[in-house]
Amino acid sequence: MIKINNVTMKYKGAHSPAIKDINVDIDRGEFVFLVGPSGCGKSTFIRLLIRELIPTKGKIFIAGHDIANMRRGKVPQLRRNIGCVFQDYKLLPNKTAYENVAFALDVIGKPNRIIRAQVPEVLRLVGLEGKSESYPDELSGGEQQRVSIARAFVNRPAIILADEPTGNLDPATSGDIMSLFNKINRTGTTVLVATHDREMVDNMRKRVLALEGGTLIRDQQRGVYGYEE
Amino acid sequence: MSIRPFYFIKESFKSFSKNWIISMAAITTVTLSLLVLGFFMLVAFTVNNWMNMTERKVEIVVFLNDGVPAESVQSLQSEIMSWNDDVRKVTYVSKDQALERLKKEFKGSDMLSMIEGNPLPASFEISLKDPAKADEIVKRLKGRSEIESIRHDKQTVERLINFTKMARWVGVIFAGLLAFAALVLIANAIRLAIYARRREIAIMRLVGASNWFIRWPFLLEGIIQGLVGAVIAIAILSVIRAAIEDNVKRLLAFLPTGLPSQSYWQLTFALVIAGIMIGAAGSALALRRFLRV
Ligand SMILES: Nc1ncnc2c1ncn2[C@@H]1O[C@H](COP(=O)(O)OP(=O)(O)O)[C@@H](O)[C@H]1O
Ligand SMILES: [Mg+2]
Numbered sequence: 001m002i003k004i005n006n007v008t009m010k011y012k013g014a015h016s017p018a019i020k021d022i023n024v025d026i027d028r029g030e031f032v033f034l035v036g037p038s039g040c041g042k043s044t045f046i047r048l049l050i051r052e053l054i055p056t057k058g059k060i061f062i063a064g065h066d067i068a069n070m071r072r073g074k075v076p077q078l079r080r081n082i083g084c085v086f087q088d089y090k091l092l093p094n095k096t097a098y099e100n101v102a103f104a105l106d107v108i109g110k111p112n113r114i115i116r117a118q119v120p121e122v123l124r125l126v127g128l129e130g131k132s133e134s135y136p137d138e139l140s141g142g143e144q145q146r147v148s149i150a151r152a153f154v155n156r157p158a159i160i161l162a163d164e165p166t167g168n169l170d171p172a173t174s175g176d177i178m179s180l181f182n183k184i185n186r187t188g189t190t191v192l193v194a195t196h197d198r199e200m201v202d203n204m205r206k207r208v209l210a211l212e213g214g215t216l217i218r219d220q221q222r223g224v225y226g227y228e229e
Numbered sequence: 230m231s232i233r234p235f236y237f238i239k240e241s242f243k244s245f246s247k248n249w250i251i252s253m254a255a256i257t258t259v260t261l262s263l264l265v266l267g268f269f270m271l272v273a274f275t276v277n278n279w280m281n282m283t284e285r286k287v288e289i290v291v292f293l294n295d296g297v298p299a300e301s302v303q304s305l306q307s308e309i310m311s312w313n314d315d316v317r318k319v320t321y322v323s324k325d326q327a328l329e330r331l332k333k334e335f336k337g338s339d340m341l342s343m344i345e346g347n348p349l350p351a352s353f354e355i356s357l358k359d360p361a362k363a364d365e366i367v368k369r370l371k372g373r374s375e376i377e378s379i380r381h382d383k384q385t386v387e388r389l390i391n392f393t394k395m396a397r398w399v400g401v402i403f404a405g406l407l408a409f410a411a412l413v414l415i416a417n418a419i420r421l422a423i424y425a426r427r428r429e430i431a432i433m434r435l436v437g438a439s440n441w442f443i444r445w446p447f448l449l450e451g452i453i454q455g456l457v458g459a460v461i462a463i464a465i466l467s468v469i470r471a472a473i474e475d476n477v478k479r480l481l482a483f484l485p486t487g488l489p490s491q492s493y494w495q496l497t498f499a500l501v502i503a504g505i506m507i508g509a510a511g512s513a514l515a516l517r518r519f520l521r522v
Contacts, residue, residue, distance in 0.1 A: 103432065107436060107442060108438055109442070
């Protein structure tokens with residue numbers, strides 16, 4: 001599903017690359033944690049996968065498409081197949097939970113009939129059936145993150161990418177959010193979660209990719225956050 | 230890609246209501262620019278129109294000496310007619326015909342009773358294909374024994390030519406400068422609209438809205454601003470045109486004033502297109518600089 005071949009990414013004007021010669025293969029339906037301290041390149045890694053950044057060297061294949069050499073006009077199609085979740089939720093404050101999710105379908109031209117069917121369904125899936133008319137500022141952090149996950153998942157993408165999705169949440173809520181990702185993963189969706197939440201990673205025993213200074217230092221099945229400490 | 234005009238128009242109006250001050254400034258500048266362009270074009274067209282009318286009339290009158298034999302008159306006429314690169318038409322007006330005309334023009338006046346005999350000369354009336362050639366023709370005719378004198382409206386014609394040329398240039402330059410200002414202002418209005426919607430844009434990009442879906446509303450907004458500016462300019466222009474035409478008609482009843490309505494519609498159409506182009510160019514500028522998709 002995701003194939004990363006010898007990818008190096010150096011920001012313009014930066015002294016050293018943020019991602020150094022990384023090779024990773026992620027299969028369809030896998031659940032993967034991307035861990036490492038702040039500044040190790042997790043966000044850069046994710047931005048490369050949605051072609052917000054283009055690698056300086058190497059190739060990235062998503063569902064068989066070489067996305068580094070993809071035509072600009074094809075990028076939207078790529079992104080429709082990848083759902084993204086962020087630490088700061090990125091919800092529109094003047095739209096309700098329902099409207100925030102519907103927006104994602106609306107702007108890719110889905111007909112109203114489909115929007116009316118899929119939005120309530122995905123809101124139920126993330127456990128927000130009673131909150132669809134609430135605005136973001138009427139929702140807790142965990143609930144807002146659920147809206148954002150609903151939005152990422154509503155178009156049934158093959159891949160969900162999450163960049164520190166629990167970074168602003170307390171441990172109990174974080175656990176709920178992680179179970180939600182687990183639930184989504186069980187529908188066959190490939191899930192990649194970047195986090196530095198040690199406890200979470202240790203509890204879930206999923207595949208772990210560990211970055212340090214832009215280098216992939218560990219790729220471990222049923223792994224933990226770190227060996228030492 | 231789905232194209233939903235209603236969505237785009239709704240978004241454009243929403244954004245306009247948010248940034249209406251800068252949008253009004255942009256529209257006003259478009260109006261001003263097209264007004265200047267339209268006004269000078271109108272003047273140039275009108276003067277051009279006069280010129281075409283006068284061109285069709287006589288430009289050079291060659292008065293003949295009395296008592297020139299008919300054959301000489303004939304051969305001179307043929308010679309002038311043979312310059313058919315420049316000459317459109319040569320009409321011979323005999324002494325009798327000249328008197329007839331005079332009588333007609335001053336019908337009812339008792340001035341004619343003071344004229345004894347026929348003091349009027351016979352003449353050739355020459356109309357030209359290109360009024361700018363008048364000088365040359367006059368030079369060729371000068372000094373002939375058959376000819377008593379030559380009259381032509383050289384200065385009038387030249388002045389008209391220069392005036393229209395100048396009106397066009399002044400109009401184009403002023404309008405160009407104003408159009409540039411309008412373009413920059415529209416770009417600025419669109420920049421603000423993009424900024425106001427940056428969160429939506431970020432999410433649209435993230436969920437894979439197509440590039441044109443994201444750009445369209447802004448392009449449309451710029452085009453609407455240009456179009457509104459053009460429509461206002463055209464409205465003002467038609468008022469100005471009516472006022473001027475009335476006054477000119479009153480003052481110069483004999484001049485063929487005004488424009489054929491076809492030219493007027495062409496001008497209107499050109500202004501609408503110009504407004505749309507300014508708007509589209511302004512948005513395109515803003516989109517290039519501020520909306521990386
Ligand atoms: N836009 C940018 N321009 C230049 N350097 C950047 C940019 N974004 C991130 N970096 C640098 O790249 C490295 C990796 O950053 P990032 O991917 O955000 O790490 P993480 O998400 O793991 O905290 C850091 O050293 C950071 O300073
Ligand atoms: Mg980060």
